[in-house]
Amino acid sequence: MRQYEDTYQHKGMRRRLVNELKEKGITDERVLDAINTVPRHFFLDSAFDKIAYEDRAFPIGEGQTISQPYTVAYQTQLLQIKKLDKVLEIGTGSVYQATILAELGAWVYTIERQKKLYEKNKQFLFKSKYPNLKFFYGDGFEGLQPYAPFDKIIITAAAPFIPPKLVAQLKVGGYMVIPVDEGENQRMLRLEKLADGTLREEAFEQFSFVPMLTGKND
Template identity: 80%
Template structure:
């Protein structure tokens, strides 16, 4: 079961988390405000209630995790989300990252390959608040060609390579942020598609993600 009560204690712990993220180098105030606004404990079993605002990942079932808040903030900051941006997210997971993007005013299209997790998303607490958030069950490597092209694409699992079909679905001038490499550690990449269609690749810090897998499970 999950707790949907947001107490003064929870809000205080979120403020502490935001201060920690600032110390770790997150400087985008809009991203920090979104982290502060979203009750992370709503996305976890109530057993994690007291530790939901620690800066670490937690299991959510089906071999998946809710990402470390620093990782969420880091990827979101690199993505440079603008209000009304059309954003494709690969790997819905707990819906926490997608909710941060929706709080920033983006139109979010999020794909989950694990059927059990996708079914849980039907009970998403903020469904009536974030009408700009749409859920899909599918293969992240395929993306959502019928809904593209997208201003931004974010992958929340370790991609073995940059998925070519997702590059195709990125608008000229668009940005994709993803962790790339197999093994225990991945490079965070930001790929910008130029007006001519060529790609500019920037590499950032190392992170550790669960692997991005092909197909659908379930």
């Protein structure tokens, strides 16, 4: 079984990463503190240990990636997480994004459609630190109706459209952060659900995500 160690060297690399994120425009100190606290190398194969804190994505299997730290920080900052927020995450992947949200004090309900990743994540020892992190195997387009409504929803894959079932599961006044569009790049949107059920849309930078797919992959 892999032994998880967080050395002074790892902590130093995290501090450098945080400074790099500041230079790139991340301003939310709570988000930066969470990035500085959570050991990203725990979420990667040990072969990536020396480069785990480079600001780039890495493969994690099943055609998926652990997102670039800047992307994680950017989406998290847009969500404006408050302690005890109930957050739905679509696309568990490596669990890194979900753990950042849990470190911020949110109750995180995260869905993964890849059965192998879901099973692997259930065995992840580090998650025992975060009882506020709940794992589900399912179709992200369906959301988690039994646990709705959610204060915040984050989608960590490129959505071809805004999924109506997720909008229905968002609280009035809540935010959804979602990269939308097919193709190489997506627009990062923040949607606020208004009292009449419509959405107020804000568009931000462009990013590149793996596509959000329907169904489950056994």
